[in-house]
C-alpha cells in the first residue's frame with residue numbers, strides 16, 4: 001500500500017502543499033490518540049465555556065483546536081487560520097502561502113458516547129492583495145479550495161482527502177505511524193435508497209423538503225415506488241463517510257425553529273470541504289438554490305443549507321423546489 005506523500009506526488013501536488021497537509025495530519029494523529037484514551041486522558045465532558053457559536057465546548061474540542069492551531073501557526077506554511085472554536089481568524093506567517101479553515105472536532109455530542117467524531121479541514125491559497133489579518137482572506141469560494149479533507153476517528157482512523165484529482169481514502173497505520181492509501185478515486189453511486197436528515201426538525205422545514213421526505217417515507221406504496229432507509233449519526237463526518245462509501249443523500253435543510261438561524265452547518269469548515277470531496281467523487285453538493293462551492297462567503301462562521309450525495313437523488317430532491 002502506498003504512503004501518503006508518494007501518493008500525493010503522483011498526483012503532482014506541490015511540495016509546499018504536501019508539507020502543509022503532513023503538518024495538519026501530525027496534529028490529527030495526536031488527536032486520534034487522545035480520543036482513543038477517552039476517560040484515561042481526563043478529557044471527557046465539557047468545559048464551562050461556550051464557543052463563538054454559543055455551543056458548550058467539550059474538553060476535547062478545546063484540546064483538538066489548540067493542537068491544530070499551534071502546529072499550523074508554528075509551521076510557517078500558513079498566513080492565517082480560522083476555526084469553529086475561534087471567534088476571529090488568527091494570523092500566522094506573513095510568507096505563508098496558504099490559509100486553512102477547520103472544525104477541530106466535528107460531532108462533539110458524540111464524544112461522551114464513544115461514537116464517531118472527526119476533524120474537517122479546507123485549504124485555500126492566501127491572497128496577496130489583502131493583509132494576512134483581513135477578513136477578505138477567507139472570503140474565497142469553495143471552488144478555490146486547493147485541498148479539503150477530514151480525519152474520521154472511528155474503529156480505524158481514516159483520512160479522506162482531495163486535492164482536486166479525485167477523492168481518496170487512507171487509513172492510519174499505527175505500526176509505522178503514517179496514513180496509507182487504501183482506495184483511490186472513490187465514486188458515490190448515482191442512485192440510492194438511503195437518506196440522512198434529523199427528522200426531529202421535520203415540522204420546521206420548508207414545504208418542498210417536507211414533501212420530498214414524505215415521499216421517501218411512503219416507500220414502495222408512494223410516488224417513488226421504492227423503500228428508503230434512514231441513518232443519522234449526528235456528526236457530518238460520519239454521515240458523509242457513509243455517503244462516500246455506499247451512496248445516499250445527506251441534508252441539513254433550512255428550518256424556521258429559530259428565525260434568526262435558518263441554517264445549521266458552517267460553510268467554510270463543514271459544507272465547502274465536504275462539497276469538494278463529494279463532487280470529486282462524482283456526487284452533487286447544493287443548497288436548494290445553488291451549488292455550495294459557488295457561494296462567495298462573507299463571514300468565517302457563515303451557515304448554509306446543505307443537500308449532498310448521490311447525483312440522481314440530489315436532483316430529485318431539488319425538483320421539489322422548482
Ligand code: AFP
Nearest residue numbers: 105106107108109198234235236237
Ligand atoms: P458539532 O460539531 O458542533 O457537534 O455539530 C455537529 C454538526 O454540525 C454536524 O456535524 C452534524 O451533522 C449536525 O451538527 C448534527 O446536528 P443535530 O444536532 O441536529 O443532530
